[in-house]
Amino acid sequence: MKINEIIQTNWKNNQLPGIDGIIYISGKVIIMDSYEVMDGNTTNYFINPLCETSLESIMSFNEDIWCEIEKHPQIQHNDRIFICGEGGMGNEGFIANVDMNNNLIWAFFSTASNPFYKLELEDNLLKAHSTADLIYVININKPEEMTIKLSS
Numbered sequence: 322m323k324i325n326e327i328i329q330t331n332w333k334n335n336q337l338p339g340i341d342g343i344i345y346i347s348g349k350v351i352i353m354d355s356y357e358v359m360d361g362n363t364t365n366y367f368i369n370p371l372c373e374t375s376l377e378s379i380m381s382f383n384e385d386i387w388c389e390i391e392k393h394p395q396i397q398h399n400d401r402i403f404i405c406g407e408g409g410m411g412n413e414g415f416i417a418n419v420d421m422n423n424n425l426i427w428a429f430f431s432t433a434s435n436p437f438y439k440l441e442l443e444d445n446l447l448k449a450h451s452t453a454d455l456i457y458v459i460n461i462n463k464p465e466e467m468t469i470k471l472s473s
Contacts, residue, residue, distance in 0.1 A: 324348035324376055331387050332425040337415055338376065339388030339408060343429045343464050348376040351465045355433055366455060366469035388430070390415055396440045398461070401426070405449050407436030416440075416449045418461065427464055429457075 322330075325346050331337070338344055342352040355368040379386060393406040404417045408430065414437040417428035435453035442448070442461075449457045450472065460466040 328376065328425060332417075332419075332428070333423065335390050335392065336387040337390050337408075337417075337428050337430050338379065338386045339413070339430060339432070340379065340386060341430065341432055343427055344376060345427045346425055350374050350376055350379060353429070353431070353465070353467075355431065355469065364471070366471070368457070368467055368469050370465045388413065393436070393438055394440055396442055398442050401461070403440055403442070403447055403461070405437035405440050408432070411435070414449075414451055416447070416457070416459065416464075418464070429459070429464055429467075 325348065328346055342350050344350050351373050352371040353368055354371040358365045389409045391406050392404050395402055395404040400421055402419050404419065407414050412435055413432050414434040415428055415430045416437055418426040420426060435451045437449045437451050439450040440447060445461050447459045447461050449459065454472045456470050456472055458468045458470065
């Protein structure tokens with residue numbers, strides 16, 4: 322089975338790779354690193370691309386990377402749908418972009434975000450609200466360009 326077929330089959334079975342990163346239908350994976358910095362009473366949140374790899378490479382070391390997901394709210398933008406939700410553990414969340422036939426374009430999975438429960442779209446920026454009182458702001462055309470801010 323081709324890598325894009327493996328990804329689509331797992332997506333349609335409510336599964337994503339349980340790694341901190343963005344997976345594209347091509348099999349490209351961008352590993353993301355997130356952290357917080359506390360300075361007195363102020364906490365700043367950061368998220369950055371760490372490296373690029375492939376799902377094939379990751380699966381050559383561990384085939385059991387798939388994590389159950391539960392889909393929550395979604396919003397539509399032209400011919401694209403954005404979906405958010407949670408993974409199998411309480412600390413996990415995901416955001417996905419699919420076409421009108423529910424074919425995955427890209428998905429972001431996080432083991433540190435907590436579940437995502439609300440999406441807002443302004444121009445090409447998707448705002449995903451997590452139960453950790455954080456908002457992940459994602460460029461829908463280049464999702465590795467994301468920031469994290471505290472909900473106000």
